[in-house]
Amino acid sequence: MRPSMHKFVDLSQHFPDARKAVERKQDFLEIDAPFDKRDCERQSSRCEQCAVPFCQTFCPVGNDIPDWLMLCAEGEWRDAWERLSAINALPEICGRICPQDRLCEGNCVLERSGHGTVTIGAVEKTLTEHAFHEGWVQPLRPRRERSAKVAIVGSGPAGLSAALRLREVGYQVRVFEAQDRAGGLMIYGIPNFKLDKHVVERRVRWLQESGVDVTLNCRIGKDKSFASLRAEYDVVLIATGVYDARTLSLEGEEGEGMLAAFPYLKHSDRIYLGDSVEAQEQQRWSAAGRRVVVLGGGDTAMDCVRTAQRQGAKSVLCLYRRDRDSMPGSRREVQKAEEEGVVFRFLMRPTALLQRKQARTKKTTANGTVFEVEGVRVQKMRMGAKGKDGRTTALPVEGEEEEVPCDCVIKALGFEAEDLPALFDEPALPTTEWGTLRVEKPDMQSALEGVFAAGDIVRGASLVVWAVREGMDAARGIDAALEGRAAKKTNEGQHDVS
Ligand SMILES: Cc1cc2nc3c(=O)[nH]c(=O)nc-3n(C[C@H](O)[C@H](O)[C@H](O)COP(=O)(O)OP(=O)(O)OC[C@H]3O[C@@H](n4cnc5c(N)ncnc54)[C@H](O)[C@@H]3O)c2cc1C
Ligand code: SF4
The missing domain is CATH 1.10.1060.10 (Alpha-helical ferredoxin)
Structure with a gap:
């Protein structure tokens, strides 16, 4: 000892x-x-x-x-x-x-x-x-440069970790990012009070100083085709995360005062980062002075409730359809939110959005009526037996409904994979039944020649640390594939000579 x-x-x-x-x-x-x-x-x-x-x-x-x-x-x-x-x-x-x-x-x-x-x-x-x-974290200086080029689509933790490990061993790496800043959800999503933006910016700067190229404002599938990327690079790593927000499927979801979590948090981040945002937009996306209801119980919901508190909401209430023990996020985050004055009500499932006709704004729904949210009708639930997935299911308590008044509802119900084969115009991109990309682990290689994937687009919405792990795994897989290819070329060359 x-x-x-x-x-x-x-x-x-x-x-x-x-x-x-x-x-x-x-x-x-x-x-x-x-x-x-x-x-x-x-x-x-x-x-x-x-x-x-x-x-x-x-x-x-x-x-x-x-x-x-x-x-x-x-x-x-x-x-x-x-x-x-x-x-x-x-x-x-x-x-x-x-x-x-x-x-x-x-x-x-x-x-x-x-x-x-x-x-x-x-x-x-x-x-x-x-x-x-x-000053121990000095830019990378690989022992030897390699000519093979790797394109990484997405600059979240999966993309950045892969870039780091690939550059370490000398590959030529370029990261393509759809947004105007690199960092994925670490820059637009996770609020500054949990992860200071300068920490993410510092790491991106360090990667650039280490020789990783970053192209911002470039959405693959729109600003540049996936096919051209595959033609120009030896390997492509897809690390695009998951951004298809789940909806409530209730009438009035598009009404005034109804906010989706990701753009809500992104607006808050942009203001924090000093971007100029039009006053009207600022007002639309701000919780200041409003009675806010956040729907959901995961990390995203916790970030929304705590952001709303900081923006000066009149009150912040989090409604979750299961009980406290079933919350998927960190207990510590819930505790911090409670310390900051957020109120939680468990076993509450929204069944309707209460709306009043609104005369002031120009916003209209498809049928021409202008609505503004004024509350949520909720069904009380109870915990039932364990489901197939090992989680206890929540069941409605018949006849127990109530109306919760509010001026703003933030939907934080989680995210699913977008339809990447369609967005990338590549029907052969293999997917799972959940729409995530199918790869072989631990190399993270897909069935498409030279195409790898890592992070949320493989696991579904998960954690930064899992994205880091998969980004590093993918880098190892890519290195092995490129080394294998190089060795094959050398062997073929030797064979030809003899
Ligand atoms: C609000 C919120 C809070 C969270 N809090 C935590 C937390 O506290 N702790 C934790 O561990 N995890 C947290 N998570 C989860 C974590 O952020 C994700 O699991 C992680 O960021 C996934 O990493 P990724 O690299 O796979 O994807 P992302 O971080 O989503 O990055 C993907 C990047 O790809 C870009 N992109 C997408 N499509 C394209 C395209 N076609 N072309 C070019 N670029 C593209 C996106 O713009 C994005 O920058 C949180 C998630 C959310 C939404
Ligand atoms: S990376 Fe591992 S050791 Fe570090 S905080 Fe996350 S789980 Fe803990």
């Missing part, structure tokens, strides 16, 4: 200081500071150094957590960071926004034995911030 470790017996768990709810709900700044150096080392020293570390098993990228905790506890910060970044392409991001309570920390034996988990995510964030601060 290393004397530096196992300090959990005497040293209690401590998270970095979070700003108080009353203060933090006034702005969009991150709510947790990193640890100071001494605290980081002390908290790392609580690790029990398990022979079979469950934290590592439950970390999607397989971070060797006990090793870098030990190095950190012993003051070997540079070694700790090198260990960490050799396995995780985006540790500064995962340390901030992984739902650690469901992954590494939730499975730490100290948590399970009542001592309180080692604060792994906070150490990961602190270590990486320290590495950037000390």
Whole structure:
């Protein structure tokens, strides 16, 4: 046993200081500071150094957590960071926004034995911030340049992680991004109070300094064809995420005051990033002064409720059709939202949107009537038996309905895959029954020659850390395929000569 470790017996768990709810709900700044150096080392020293570390098993990228905790506890910060970044392409991001309570920390034996988990995510964030601060994160200089060209479609965590790993070994990489900024949902979607935009921008800048080319405002399938991409590049990696928002299928969904989560969050991000947004648009997408109802119970819903609070909503109510235990997102995010004044009501399923005719605006529905939402009718539910997917189904309680008044409804019901074969005009692109792309794991290669895929477009809406994992897997698969191709060419050449 290393004397530096196992300090959990005497040293209690401590998270970095979070700003108080009353203060933090006034702005969009991150709510947790990193640890100071001494605290980081002390908290790392609580690790029990398990022979079979469950934290590592439950970390999607397989971070060797006990090793870098030990190095950190012993003051070997540079070694700790090198260990960490050799396995995780985006540790500064995962340390901030992984739902650690469901992954590494939730499975730490100290948590399970009542001592309180080692604060792994906070150490990961602190270590990486320290590495950037000390100038250890220098642009990549591959040992040899390779001529093979890889096109990556989408600059979210899957695309960026793949770009990083491919550039590391010398490939010529270009990322094509439909939006005007790179970063995927990390830049337009996940709010600044969870993940500071400058952290994402810093990583993108670093990749560009490392030789990765980024083409913005280029939607493959519209601004450039998928076929031309395949013709120009040796390999194409599709990492486009999932953006087809689920709907309520209720009358009045297009009415005034009805907002979809992704454009709502994107508008808020754009304002935070300093873009000029027309006053009318700002007003349309702002929760300021409104009684807001958010429908949904996942990460997106939590980001919407907390954004609405920060925009100065009169009240924010989250309605979820199942019970609290069935919420798919991080428990900690729910707790933070409650601290910030969000009210949750569980076992409530919307059945109708209540609307009044609206004279002021020019917006009309297909049949010419102008509507403005003024409430949601909800059906009370109860939890029933477990379904085939292992989740408990929610069942209606007959005769129990109520009306919830509001001025604005934000729909955060989740996302599905868009029809990529149609959008890319490539019917042979193999898909699953859910519309996601079908690939062989772990190489992430599709049945189409030279086409790989990674991230949400393969898994369905998931987590940043899974996108990172699949981006890195795809990079390995692409490298193996290109190496294989190169070896085949050499062998054929030798054969021809003989
Ligand atoms: C609001 C919200 C909050 C979330 N919070 C968390 C969280 O706290 N923690 C967590 O781990 N996960 C969270 N997630 C999930 C996480 O963001 C995703 O799982 C992750 O970003 C998926 O990565 P990706 O690279 O596959 O796709 P994305 O991040 O979606 O990136 C895909 C990129 O591809 C681009 N693109 C799409 N089509 C094209 C095209 N045809 N041509 C060119 N570019 C294209 C898109 O513009 C986008 O930039 C959240 C998701 C949402 C919506
Ligand atoms: S990547 Fe995520 S799950 Fe893995 S150790 Fe870091 S915070 Fe935990």
